[in-house]
Amino acid sequence: xxxxxxxxxxxxxxxxxxxxxxxxxxxxxxxxxxxxxxxxxxxxxxxxxxxxxxxxxxxxxxxxxxxxxxxxxxxxxxxxxxxxxxxxxxxxxxxxxxxxxxxxxxxxxxxxxxxxxxxxxxxxxxxxxxxxxxxxxxxxxxxxxxxxxxxxxxxxxxxxxxxxxxxxxxxxxxxxxxxxxxxxxxxxxxxxxxxxxxxxxxxxxxxxxxxxxxxxxxxxxxxxxxxxxxxxxxxxxxxxxxxxxxxxxxxxxxxxxxxxxxxxxxxxxxxxxxxxxxxxxxxxxxxxxxxxxxxxxxxxxxxxxxxxxxxxxxxxxxxxxxxxxxxxxxxxxxxxxxxxxxxxxxxxxxxxxxxxxxxxxxxxxxxxxxxxxxxxxxxxxxxxxxxxxxxxxxxxxxxxxxxxxxxxxxxxxxxxxxxxxxxxxxxxxxxxxxxxxxxxxxxxxxxxxxxxxxxxxxxxxxxxxxxxxxxxxxxxxxxxxxxxxxxxxxxxxxxxxxxxxxxxxxxxxxxxxxxxxxxxxxxxxxxxxxxxxxxxxxxxxxxxxxxxxxxxxxxxxxxxxxxxxxxxxxxxxxxxxxxxxxxxx
Amino acid sequence: xxxxxxxxxxxxxxxxxxxxxxxxxxxxxxxxxxxxxxxxxxxxxxxxxxxxxxxxxxxxxxxxxxxxxxxxxxxxxxxxxxxxxxxxxxxxxxxxxxxxxxxxxxxxxxxxxxxxxxxxxxxxxxxxxxxxxxxxxxxxxxxxxxxxxxxxxxxxxxxxxxxxxxxxxxxxxxxxxxxxxxxxxxxxxxxxxxxxxxxxxxxxxxxxxxxxxxxxxxxxxxxxxxxxxxxxxxxxxxxxxxxxxxxxxxxxxxxxxxxxxxxxxxxxxxxxxx
Numbered sequence: 001x002x003x004x005x006x007x008x009x010x011x012x013x014x015x016x017x018x019x020x021x022x023x024x025x026x027x028x029x030x031x032x033x034x035x036x037x038x039x040x041x042x043x044x045x046x047x048x049x050x051x052x053x054x055x056x057x058x059x060x061x062x063x064x065x066x067x068x069x070x071x072x073x074x075x076x077x078x079x080x081x082x083x084x085x086x087x088x089x090x091x092x093x094x095x096x097x098x099x100x101x102x103x104x105x106x107x108x109x110x111x112x113x114x115x116x117x118x119x120x121x122x123x124x125x126x127x128x129x130x131x132x133x134x135x136x137x138x139x140x141x142x143x144x145x146x147x148x149x150x151x152x153x154x155x156x157x158x159x160x161x162x163x164x165x166x167x168x169x170x171x172x173x174x175x176x177x178x179x180x181x182x183x184x185x186x187x188x189x190x191x192x193x194x195x196x197x198x199x200x201x202x203x204x205x206x207x208x209x210x211x212x213x214x215x216x217x218x219x220x221x222x223x224x225x226x227x228x229x230x231x232x233x234x235x236x237x238x239x240x241x242x243x244x245x246x247x248x249x250x251x252x253x254x255x256x257x258x259x260x261x262x263x264x265x266x267x268x269x270x271x272x273x274x275x276x277x278x279x280x281x282x283x284x285x286x287x288x289x290x291x292x293x294x295x296x297x298x299x300x301x302x303x304x305x306x307x308x309x310x311x312x313x314x315x316x317x318x319x320x321x322x323x324x325x326x327x328x329x330x331x332x333x334x335x336x337x338x339x340x341x342x343x344x345x346x347x348x349x350x351x352x353x354x355x356x357x358x359x360x361x362x363x364x365x366x367x368x369x370x371x372x373x374x375x376x377x378x379x380x381x382x383x384x385x386x387x388x389x390x391x392x393x394x395x396x397x398x399x400x401x402x403x404x405x406x407x408x409x410x411x412x413x414x415x416x417x418x419x420x421x422x423x424x425x426x427x428x429x430x431x432x433x434x435x436x437x438x439x440x441x442x443x444x445x446x447x448x449x450x451x452x453x454x455x456x457x458x459x460x461x462x463x464x465x466x467x468x469x470x471x472x473x474x475x476x477x478x479x480x481x482x483x484x485x486x487x488x489x490x491x492x493x494x495x496x497x498x499x500x501x502x503x504x505x506x507x508x509x510x511x512x513x514x515x516x517x518x519x520x521x522x523x524x525x526x527x528x529x530x531x532x533x534x535x536x537x538x539x540x541x542x543x544x545x546x547x548x549x550x551x552x553x554x555x556x557x558x559x560x561x562x563x564x565x566x567x568x569x570x571x572x573x574x575x576x577x578x579x580x581x582x583x584x585x
Numbered sequence: 586x587x588x589x590x591x592x593x594x595x596x597x598x599x600x601x602x603x604x605x606x607x608x609x610x611x612x613x614x615x616x617x618x619x620x621x622x623x624x625x626x627x628x629x630x631x632x633x634x635x636x637x638x639x640x641x642x643x644x645x646x647x648x649x650x651x652x653x654x655x656x657x658x659x660x661x662x663x664x665x666x667x668x669x670x671x672x673x674x675x676x677x678x679x680x681x682x683x684x685x686x687x688x689x690x691x692x693x694x695x696x697x698x699x700x701x702x703x704x705x706x707x708x709x710x711x712x713x714x715x716x717x718x719x720x721x722x723x724x725x726x727x728x729x730x731x732x733x734x735x736x737x738x739x740x741x742x743x744x745x746x747x748x749x750x751x752x753x754x755x756x757x758x759x760x761x762x763x764x765x766x767x768x769x770x771x772x773x774x775x776x777x778x779x780x781x782x783x784x785x786x787x788x789x790x791x792x793x794x795x796x797x798x799x800x801x802x803x804x805x806x807x808x809x810x811x812x813x814x815x816x817x818x819x820x821x822x823x824x825x826x827x828x829x830x831x832x833x834x835x836x837x838x839x840x841x842x843x844x845x846x847x848x849x850x851x852x853x854x855x856x857x858x859x
Contacts, residue, residue, distance in 0.1 A: 253822055269646075270822040324632050324647040393802055395820045399647050402806055406626060417806050418719065 043241040043543050045515050047263040048249045049073075049533075056224045057246075059203040060216060062136065062186040067149055068422065068441070069224075072526040073533040074246065077228050078119075079186030079210035082110055082129070082166075083178055086536060089522030091178055094236075095124070095187055095211065096166075105173035105476050108182070112164045116235050118189045119209045126160035131190035133158045133168070135199075149527065150185050172474045175481060176448050184527045186210065213239045213535055224248050239538040241515065256280060256509060263510035263518065265532060267396070268329020271507045279513045285520040286341045287506030287531055288444055290333065291325075291400060293499040294429065294437040297459040302379065303387070303435065309496040310352065311362035315411040316404065317354035322502040325399050329507065333500030336489030337454065342445050346486040349493035359411045368412075377412040386414040387435035390428060393419040397438050400501065404438070432459075440504070444528020447485045448473050451492075460497030508532045517541025591778070594854050603850025610844050614659040621653035625809040633829070642832040645814070646821050654809040655836055661808045662792050662844060665726055669791035670784045672730035677737020678780060682768060684738065685745030696742065702735035711794060715803040722805040725798060729791050737783045744779055748772050778855070785852035789845050796841050811837040 049057075049070045057074045058066035065071030082096040093099070096110040116124040137152040154177075157169040170177065192209055196202045208216035213236070214228035226246040230239040249255040252264040253273045257280075266274075274280050293312070295303040302308055318332040334340055336349040363369075363377060368385055370378040377385040391401040398419060405415045415436065420428070428434050443450045452469040455461055465488060472484035510518050518541070521534045594600060613620060622639070623630070632648040634640055642651040684695040711728050718724040748754055754771050762770070798804050799812025806813070818824050818834040 251822075253826075267822070273822040273826045275826070324628065327632060327646070395817070398802070398806070402626075403628065403647060405807075406628060416719070419802065419806075 042243060044243040044245060045241045045263070045538075046245040046247060046261045047510075048247055048252055048255065048261045049265060056221060057226070059207065059219055059221075060226065061203065061207040062132075062150075062188055063199045064201070064203055064207070068426070070530060070533070072149070073530050073535075074226055075186055076212065076525060076533075076535050077214040077244065078208045078212040078216055079188065080212050081184060081186055082182045084183060084536065085179070085521050085523060085525060085534070087519045087521065087534075091183055095129070096182070099178075099182070101177075105175075105177075106170050108168045108170070108177065110166045110168070110182070112166065113235055114164060116211050117233055118191075118211055119215050119231060120189075120192075120206070122189065122191055124187075124189075124211055125163045126166045127163075128190045129166045129187055130158045130160045131194070132185065132188045135188065135193060136185060151181050152185070154181070173476050174473060175476050176446050176473075179523065180446055180448055180527045183525075211235075213539055214244055217243075234539070236536075236539050240541055240543045241538055244538065256511070259511070262514050263508065265506065265508040267326075268505065268507055269327055271329075271509065274509055279511055280509045281512040281516070281518075282507060282509045283518055283520050283532060284505055284507045285522075285531055286339060287442065287504055288339060288342070288450070288524070288528065289440065289442045289504045289506070290337075290339070291397070291438065291440045291501045291504065292333070293404065293501055294434075294439045294458065295498065296432060296435055296437075297497065299432050300387075300435055302385065305366060306495055307362055307366045308368075309499070311359040311366070311411065312408065312413070313352035313496055313499050314355045314359035314362065315413075316407050316499065316501065318501050320354070321400065321403050321407075324403060325396055326502060326504060330502050330504040333502050335493040335496070335500070337443075337492045337498070337500050338447075338450065338485075338489055339443075339503045342450075344445070344447050344450070344482065344485050344489075346489040348486075349490050351493075352496075356410050363411060363413075371412055374414070375409075375412055376414045384414060385412065386416065388418050389415040389436045389438070390418050390420065390425055390434045391438040392422045392425050392440065397440060400438050404436075438501075442524075442529040445523045446528050447481075447488070449527055451485065451488050454492065454497060458497035460495065462491060462495060462497075465491045506531050513544055515541055515543055591781070591855060594857055595851070597854050597858075599850045599858060600854030603847045603852075603854060606843055606847030607851065610659050610663060610840075610847065613656055614663045617656045617660055621650075621656045623650040623653040625649065625654045625657040626807075627653070635828070636832050642836060643829070645817060645833060651814070651833055651836070654814060655811070655840060657809040658811045658814065658837070658840065659844070661722065661810045662795060662841070665722065665729070665795045666788035666791045666848075668726050669729045669733060670787035672726070673733040673737050673787045674780055674783050676730065676734040677783065678741050678773075678776065680734065680738040681741025681743075682745050682772060682776070685742035686749055686764070686768060686772065688746075688749075692742070696739075699735040699738050702732070703739070705732075707732055711798070712801070712803065715798050720803055720805050722808050725795055725803075725805065726791075729794055733787055733790065737787070740779055740783070741776060744776055745772055748775050781855055782852060785848050785855065789848045789852075792841065792845055792848070811841050 056066060057069040057071035058064050060071065060074035060078055062075055062079060065075045080094040082094065083091040083099070084094045086092050093113065095113055095116060097113045099108060099110045101108045110129070112124075112126055112129070118124055133152065133155060136150050137155075154170050154172060154174045155168055156171045157167075159167045159169075161167060174181070187210070189209055192206050193199065196207075203219075205216065208219075213231050213234045215231050216226070217229050218227040219225075225248065226244075228244040230242050230244075232238055247261065249261055249264070252261065252266055253270045255261040256264055256274070257277060271282055271284075274282065293316075295309060297304055313335070322330055322332045331340065334345070334349075335352055336346055338345045340347075367380055368377040370382075372378055372384060379385060389401055389404065391397040401417050401419070405417060408415050425437065425439075429437050429439070452473065454469075455466060468484055468488050468491070472481050472488070475481045475484060506520070508518065510516075517537050518532055519534065519537065521531050524531045525534050595604060622641075627650065628648045630640065630644045630648045630650060632644055632646050634644040634648075636643045640650050640652065642655065645651055645654070680695065680699075684692045711732060714728045715725060718728075748771070754767060757767050757771055795804065795810065796812030796815070799810040800816045802816060804810050804813050814837040815834060818830065818837070821829065821833075824830045824834060
């Protein structure tokens with residue numbers, strides 16, 4: 001009896017000891033895990049581009065990026081351009097220290113920054129610029145949106161008189177040369193790329209060697225995630241963060257609230273859901289992103305008729321649609337295609353008010369007055385006026401498609417909805433395999449990229465428009481140029497090559513307690529897109545060490561409580577186990 | 586005799602509850618135009634309204650009346666359930682009886698065919714087909730029927746095999762009854778319990794699959810569906826940060842659960858479960 005009691009006591013003390021060890025080891029290990037070195041925390045910033053979740057940005061090299069998936073942003077972390085827009089939208093020199101142009105606007109001389117090194121330690125020289133501008137020619141990034149990212153056609157000659165000077169001679173004066181060419185084309189290292197066989201598919205790690213503030217650590221195509229580490233020798237100063245991670249999240253709002261991510265661009269509805277989280281700062285601005293109804297003008301004989309397109313425009317109540325789809329996160333479209341907040345906006349163009357009666361009349365006049373028993377109009381041969389409406393499968397596009405279907409049904413046009421992911425929609429539209437399509441894409445505040453590609457992205461061929469487009473791009477006088485751009489908008493509004501239904505605003509939220517300094521770049525980066533993802537943010541932003549420690553502390557407590565729970569469970573099971581084994585004879 | 590037993594079984598509490606639920610939803614489906622204050626595709630109201638007198642369950646993100654959509658949604662669910670279960674019943678029974686009654690090589694070939702169908706994983710194929718075909722309610726019905734009939738055929742065939750060699754069938758054949766007459770008079774009536782179970786099980790499967798496909802965005806956007814409602818409710822970022830989930834998300838979920846529960850009760854009552 002007595003010895004048995006002693007045994008039990010011994011067992012108890014042993015198990016107590018074990019549990020103590022377990023608990024303390026848990027505490028110790030979690031505490032050790034969250035620190036690197038002697039209290040120096042690694043500054044990791046995790047961000048998500050939640051509005052691009054359907055798409056991959058592609059490998060971040062200048063020739064493999066996906067311009068529709070925020071790929072340019074990723075590339076801009078690793079690669080620098082000659083010049084770059086700052087917070088005010090003015091261009092500062094990155095690889096170029098200073099630059100000047102000849103009086104006729106034909107010859108541009110760039111004086112390069114001294115002492116710049118590639119990520120692999122090789123020195124950067126003017127030869128790399130000459131190499132890039134020659135190399136990138138005839139290797140355009142072609143997408144269905146035809147954003148014509150690298151405009152190399154206007155460059156006649158690129159020369160390097162010495163190691164730190166580049167002289168670019170243009171074929172014609174080009175008004176937006178700085179924002180659309182010098183500020184867009186990433187300079188690539190000659191020593192890496194000169195022997196590459198198939199540059200469009202080249203995605204070895206050295207393909208991401210640039211001069212930029214971040215060095216690519218990892219790119220996961222399947223998870224669409226990127227990891228960058230800071231470039232210690234960056235010429236503008238080392239980034240304030242050590243590691244930058246881009247991931248995809250299924251619910252950006254929840255991820256922001258739990259701290260899984262520190263920044264994300266969001267839709268307006270999601271901004272509402274952030275209510276009550278004061279540490280999350282929201283920045284917003286016009287994004288020049290348009291939701292538009294695209295017509296298959298070249299292949300569809302009915303939609304080829306301008307009167308039909310005008311009737312469709314009259315049948316849509318764009319203000320109501322914006323209200324229902326964006327819930328206040330955008331504004332209704334303008335028939336001249338240029339958003340009203342742009343400085344190029346021309347208000348004196350044909351307007352198409354919501355007027356279904358007028359639309360009915362126009363369709364009657366166009367020869368579709370016969371209707372079948374469902375109220376769907378018939379063409380003179382007796383076929384139903386029925387179109388397939390193609391759209392991306394995200395919620396906003398789907399809602400937009402449903403509303404357009406209802407509006408078109410009102411005027412006797414039947415639509416069949418067909419959804420697909422963005423790549424498929426791009427593909428089908430690129431092949432001309434559609435009738436109507438809802439298209440969302442960014443435009444810019446530069447007429448050369450906002451309006452000039454319009455014939456290509458609508459299938460509308462108007463010789464007058466094309467000649468105006470060519471003329472405005474070489475006109476350096478601002479007033480004269482504005483006049484030409486105004487005339488282009490009048491032409492668009494009169495011909496309705498596409499219906500700009502609404503412009504979405506840009507919203508993004510970030511954890512300002514952890515990292516502050518995000519700003520809205522007025523005319524965007526990369527020739528006018530991705531307003532909030534300016535890499536200068538990570539150099540001039542501020543990392544708040546003090547608030548960080550408290551949030552880290554909070555995390556540690558939860559981690560420890562889990563540890564305690566686990567060790568308690570182990571303790572209990574060990575106790576039971578010991579008791580059971582002691583009961584055995 | 587068999588019918589009477591079945592009726593008796595339906596009198597059990599479970600059976601009664603199931604029948605009440607089913608008749609409730611059927612009534613709603615038939616009376617939808619009378620009950621619903623709005624047409625389901627009507628978007629004349631303001632979006633995201635909270636429940637009030639005009640909108641008993643508020644409006645969704647484009648301004649559709651949620652209550653009306655809920656009521657019309659029962660039509661979609663019940664139509665899919667009815668057509669799919671009848672389709673599976675007819676095709677499955679015909680194939681099963683034919684295969685089981687003829688026997689021999691034809692039976693073996695047919696059953697290997699059925700085996701192939703049974704081997705294909707259901708859901709992935711449905712997903713692929715639904716994504717590939719146009720999102721239309723008839724395509725969904727077609728897919729669900731095509732994927733469902735082999736199960737019915739298998740069970741029917743097994744029962745037919747047993748019945749074929751049983752006394753009364755042999756007697757009828759020896760007495761000179763034609764094959765068609767034997768099948769019609771002696772085999773099919775004996776299959777009634779299996780057939781009713783098939784209808785119940787296939788209805789449950791059809792309702793859940795239709796809602797699931799709609800939830801994944803593969804449903805027919807022109808028909809109101811409970812699955813679509815849940816999809817939109819969940820993808821609205823504020824749904825859990827406000828009370829919207831109570832009148833937008835929950836009712837659709839409850840409707841799906843209740844309707845399926847009704848079928849489950851009826852099915853269990855048929856099997857003699859009280």
